[in-house]
Amino acid sequence: xxxxxxxxxxxxxxxxxxxxxxxxxxxxxxxxxxxxxxxxxxxxxxxxxxxxxxxxxxxxxxxxxxxxxxxxxxxxxxxxxxxxxxxxxxxxxxxxxxxxxxxxxxxxxxxxxxxxxxxxxxxxxxxxxxxxxxxxxxxxxxxxxxxxxxxxxxxxxxxxxxxxxxxxxxxxxxxxxxxxxxxxxxxxxxxxxxxxxxxxxxxxxxxxxxxxxxxxxxxxxxxxxxxxxxxxxxxxxxxxxxxxxxxxxxxxxxxxxxxxxxxxxxxxxxxxxxxxxxxxxxxxxxxxxxxxxxxxxxxxxxxxxxxxxxxxxxxxxxxxx
Numbered sequence: 213x214x215x216x217x218x219x220x221x222x223x224x225x226x227x228x229x230x231x232x233x234x235x236x237x238x239x240x241x242x243x244x245x246x247x248x249x250x251x252x253x254x255x256x257x258x259x260x261x262x263x264x265x266x267x268x269x270x271x272x273x274x275x276x277x278x279x280x281x282x283x284x285x286x287x288x289x290x291x292x293x294x295x296x297x298x299x300x301x302x303x304x305x306x307x308x309x310x311x312x313x314x315x316x317x318x319x320x321x322x323x324x325x326x327x328x329x330x331x332x333x334x335x336x337x338x339x340x341x342x343x344x345x346x347x348x349x350x351x352x353x354x355x356x357x358x359x360x361x362x363x364x365x366x367x368x369x370x371x372x373x374x375x376x377x378x379x380x381x382x383x384x385x386x387x388x389x390x391x392x393x394x395x396x397x398x399x400x401x402x403x404x405x406x407x408x409x410x411x412x413x414x415x416x417x418x419x420x421x422x423x424x425x426x427x428x429x430x431x432x433x434x435x436x437x438x439x440x441x442x443x444x445x446x447x448x449x450x451x452x453x454x455x456x457x458x459x460x461x462x463x464x465x466x467x468x469x470x471x472x473x474x475x476x477x478x479x480x481x482x483x484x485x486x487x488x489x490x491x492x493x494x495x496x497x498x499x500x501x502x503x504x505x506x507x508x509x510x511x512x513x514x515x516x517x518x519x520x521x522x523x524x525x526x527x528x529x530x531x532x533x
Contacts, residue, residue, distance in 0.1 A: 213238050213365050213395030214259065219268035220419075221254050228254045230419035231268070236395040238364075241387060243410035243427075244399040247520045251419040252399045253293055256369050259397070260290045272365050286314075289363035293370055293399075295354025299343035303334050303353045306342060310357045328356040331386055347374035355383065359390070366390070369399045384409045403512040406430070415519045422519040433518070434510030440491050441478045443504040449475040452500050459494060461485040474503070 214236040221229040229251040236242050246252045257263035259270050261277040261284060270277040272284040297306050307328060311321040329335055332352040337345055342353060351374050358366060371387070372380045387396060387409045398405060406413050406427050413430050415423040423430060431437055444452060449467060456465045456479045463482045470476040481487040488507050495502060 213273055214397065215269075215271040216259065217269050219255065219258060219270065220266050221251075221258060221263065222266045228419055229258070229265075232416070232419070232421055233268075234414060234421065234424060236365075236397060238395055239392055240412055241391045241396045241398065241410045243406040243413040244397055244416065245401065245403070245406065245413060245516065246416040247401065247516075250416045250520065252401075252416060253369055255416070256367055256397070256399045257292075260288060260292075260367050261285055262290070262292070286361075287364045289358035289361065289366045291354050291358040291366075291368040291371055293373075295351050297342050297350065297353055297357070300341055302339050302341055303329070303345075303356070304338040306353065307356055307360060310360055314361045316361070324360050324362075328360045331359065332356045333382060348376060348379050351375060352379075352383075364394055366394050366396045367399075368397070370402075371398055371400075372402065372405065403516060406512065415516065417520045423515075430515055431510035431512060433515045434512070435480060435514060436478070436508040437510035438486060439478050439480045439508040440488050441476055441504075441506050441508060442491070442495070442500075442502050443470045443474060443476045444500065444502050446473055446475045448501060449477060452495075452498075453477055455494055455498055455500070456491065459487060459490050461487050461490065478508070 216232060216234050219229055219232045220227065232251075232255060244252055244255070254263065258265045259277070261281050264278065273287045275283040275287070277284045301309070304325065307325040308321055311324050316324060329338055332355050334349070334352050334356055337349055342350060345353070351371070355368070355371060358368065372383050375383060387398070390396065391411075398410065410427055413423065413425065413427055414421055415430075442452065453465050453467060456462055456477060459479070461482045462479045464480045466478045466480070468476050468478070479487060479491060492505070495505065
């Protein structure tokens with residue numbers, strides 16, 4: 213559905229995107245992650261034909277965005293950063309205008325506008341001017357225009373920016389609902405978005421791909437992945453920590469406060485080892501008084517920092533094997 217080959221973009225002597233290559237299949241929701249200035253928005257603008265590349269190619273459903281832009285954009289929905297719209301128009305007028313630009317006749321326009329408004333819950337504000345709407349509702353207007361023509365490919369730059377938790381939940385539910393029949397790319401720096409809706413994640417750093425794999429594979433790179441945390445009364449923390457450090461596959465143990473009179477001890481495993489069974493057995497035999505024992509899934513913020521703070525973090529296939 214999306215084919216990107218050796219995509220690059222330079223602004224003078226500065227290279228914003230440097231040889232990016234990836235594909236997105238129908239049914240995938242790709243989270244495109246990176247810190248500010250990493251090249252996320254520049255890549256999305258080239259994918260959608262908003263910005264011409266310095267090198268490489270983009271194909272949408274088999275159509276080259278550079279040489280056959282109309283055919284590519286007919287199959288593409290785009291929610292840009294900031295969701296720009298005409299502020300003096302109402303959502304109803306703006307969406308009708310967008311549908312007309314898309315070539316829909318009067319009957320198709322009315323049906324498409326009504327459906328998009330219903331999907332993003334705009335019905336109550338359709339006749340207000342856009343400049344009077346909250347940031348969240350403006351974002352919904354932008355999302356409505358992106359899905360208005362039921363595109364096969366949907367590219368969204370920060371789709372939940374400015375939304376409250378309930379609105380985020382609604383948008384994420386809509387993305388999951390649409391995902392089976394579309395290829396969806398979400399450019400974001402919000403890590404929770406990856407776990408909430410994405411089936412795959414790409415991390416870009418300094419214009420290059422640093423990681424490409426599933427959210428589970430991304431989590432597995434965290435030093436906290438497979439670690440075991442125990443919360444217990446602080447007076448017994450020293451004894452328990454000493455016991456944890458005696459377990460063969462425990463590499464290290466870190467202590468942190470868990471509130472008044474309580475401590476959390478986190479035991480980190482040796483590489484690729486599981487330590488929860490040994491810790492449970494030791495806790496039972498030693499009679500440790502634990503309030504909680506949990507296996508850590510990993511922390512995306514740890515991995516994100518690791519991938520985006522080094523000078524060069526080129527992606528290799530081994531990263532997702």
